[in-house]
Amino acid sequence: MTKVKITALALAALCWGGMAQAQKLKGIDEPEVTRLIRTLSADDMQGRASFTPGGEKAADFISSEFEKTKLKPLPGEVDFKQTFKIYHLTPSTIKATLNGETLPADKLFARTNYQSINWTQAGDAEIVTISESDDFRKAFTEVNKLEKNTLVLVHPKHEKMFEAYRQHLSRGSVLKETGNGYSRVFALTGLSTASDFTVEAENKIDGKKLTNVGGMIEGKRKSEFVVFSGHYDHIGIQKPIDGDSIANGADDDASGITAMMMLAKHYKKHGKSERSILFVAFAAEEIGGYGSRHFSEQLNPDEIVAMFNIEMVGKPSKFGPNSAYLTGFERSDLGKLMQHNLQGTTYSLHPDPYPEQNLFYRSDNATLARLGVPAHTISSVQIDKDKTYHTVNDEFEMLDMPHMTSMIKAIAIASKGVVSGKETPTRVDKSQVQ
Template identity: 25%
Template sequence: MKSVLSLLIFSLLFVSCNRSPANKAANSINKDSLLRHIETLSSDEFQGRATGTAGEQMSVDYLVNELEAMGVDPAGENGTYIQEFPLLGQTTSNAQMSVSTDGRTPFNIEYFNEFMAWPANQAEEVEVRNAELVYVGYGIQAPEENWDDFKGVDVEGKVLVFKNSDPAYDENLFGGTARLYYGRYDYKYEKAKELGALGAIIIHTDETAGYGWNVVSGAWSGEGFYLKSGDEGSSSETEFNGWITEPTSRLLFEEAGLNFDDLFEAADSPDFEPVELTGVRINVSMDADYREINGKNVLAEVKGNDPELNDEYLLLTAHFDHLGVTNPIEGDSVNNGASDNAAGVSALLEMMEAYQSVQPILKRSVLAVIVSAEEVGLLGSQYWAENPTVDPGKVTANINLDGMNVYGETRDVVVVGYGRTSLSELLEEEAEKQGRTVKPDPYPERGYFYRSDHFNMAKVGIPAIFPNPGTEYIGKGENFLALRDSVADANYHTVSDEINEFWDLSGAEIDTRLFFLTGFRALNAEELQSWKKGDEFEATRLEMLERLEN
């Protein structure tokens, strides 16, 4: 009798729970409404949504119309939904690199095939002559790891040569095999600038990069985009950044009488000290043309109702831009970006509409920042993070939606940033209610945490997660995961990223509901969300909160 009574009570609680306003709002999110947004944004009419094009403006207009129709308030500039940001498009030409050595024959290094370089300070001309080279290992300064590759050596005015990635030989250092921000090329270039270096060159190997030289040459030979700094050509900044192939690096080290393999291995030690390439000098020159563009982020909010908490926010991000129109492949030149990232934008819009429907019971507020210029360097989110419309210390957490599960329901969901924040724990609890599990990123060595818009939010202290599709598909057969990966890989950043016969948005539907309910928990929680103790972004968060308290 007791067991029957317990079952009855559980059933009543389950029904009551699923009839709650939050669950009712979650259940209003459905695959048909998700598909409507994806079909529109990924249509040929939107021209691939590239930054600075008519396709970007069409996307902005669509997003604004949808948000207005929901009754969601504008949160951009001057009472609008728009946050404009200035961009420079940079096209490098006439790039040359040569080496001078003591008493030996100098040699040239071939652009594209052996090196890639571009102005680092938005200058129209770069002319570096007879510069000293210093190998700095990984070039990492990480006090929390008791690691400093520079050991107080003055590198101002010199060209730094970096080993790519970060130490991975010890699971207790730098996250083991997981690539941290210290291993990203962005960090190396920022460190060179911070220390007053004249230039920065990263040695490419397939192993340390995780991709071939063709990816480097292809990515950096086209137009690059940067946030306009307002101090173009400043002599206080690094003159150029670049990459160099492994065979060319070996030649440079040999000319300096150094053993490349020994020094590459030596970098995997906290005792490493910078090594001058004695007797080797480098010459670098190039020109660059620029065009000015105004990118546009779309911002909207649902205001919370607690007078003490409604100035705190849950931040939802997704990028709406894609690659635009490129050279035709079998007659198709539009990069539609259905999965990347019309799907993520669609999920964000559905979540905002659901939050609007339960606005009377929200304590904190919801801020949607739908960014442009992600595909050209996370620049839209970088601009918001550097010019925030609300204080980052008042943002409880960020859920970033970049690519959704468009291939069907899964028993699991992957979270990039798993276990790093209290928000990750909330998501686990909500997933458990769905009878599902949460798993960490299966490819931590690829550094995905630093490759989408949530990273810019993390850099200013905001606890952030990046949900990804799960891997245990329901009712699809044991070989479906391999099929999914092959289809997704073939479509990634190509004209074939379109809705196809393998799509099944029941997965996106249940995932979006999960993210909505996780966000709802954060909006009504007693405390702000936090980074876990010892996380690389915890100190920034604590400093920001302390500043607000004072």
């Protein structure tokens, strides 16, 4: 009987501790969550595509919220905007002659980061074939790993896939750097080799500006950083559906940015933390993760203790109310530490239930994970069933505000051990990250 009483008392104490903890999170409230995400996903943000006025407006809004929260700029920055340059390459002209026969332009495309290509002799490039029996997608990937200039002769059987890739690349590509690396030129032809060839290509290259938005709460351990992040860009204006052409990106990823800003407000109210906390809204996740890549180059990754990346937390997960999942759960023990901190609360965290979706590599956490940082994404979207992902229907009205507010509270509780310096997650094995 005594043992039962003690167990009951212990359970009650545990539950009371969880309830008391939740009481301390009153700074995270649904009206403020609603205000932030409504603003970020409003039509006047125009879908927050990179290089657009809507994207810049979103960056300005996030920066103004950091100012209100009284954050400091990121290390090495003078304000909340971490601006950097990338390049947009647009194909202009391409010509090729194989064994004396000139190919039409619609049978050619190039993958390069040079402004021009001029191959006039066999030594300028190696010839590789994608034969009738090859898997085009797999062969295309393998060719692009080759450390040499390559002329790729593609069998006509692959005409449909060839044209799809040509059309995609004709719209241009975003580059971090230009004028280095290797070029590949793909030619749709019945030839299996070419004893002589010439290839000429011209591209237009424009430098463009991108901006991460970041703020900091400096901790007692100034060079130990904990990162909370999300991406603020989305896919902008799309083909109209029922008269609506704006892909508002409410769940993807205004929800994650809202969560990150709310966590900044929450931790700021707690005064000086043990570790320094960085709050970052990344640019250009949707076009290649360029924002997180630039951010990762500004700090020593060994000084980043953990990254809590937040993406698509506006809808309930398959695990029920007040639950979320963590991508790459097995790659460090950050998830287990978070689960431990959530014991006795109404919140729960689970391993990613969609390994076939490759979610660990589909968000900004992957960049830092490749550098060994325990960097994971927290999400709750049922990605296998979600009908609004990357559509004009990803709007505020589709979200569950009580759930989203709960998710932010759960992240606050789950991260407290790392922020306080009491817990340090194991590092990700860089050799096991693609």
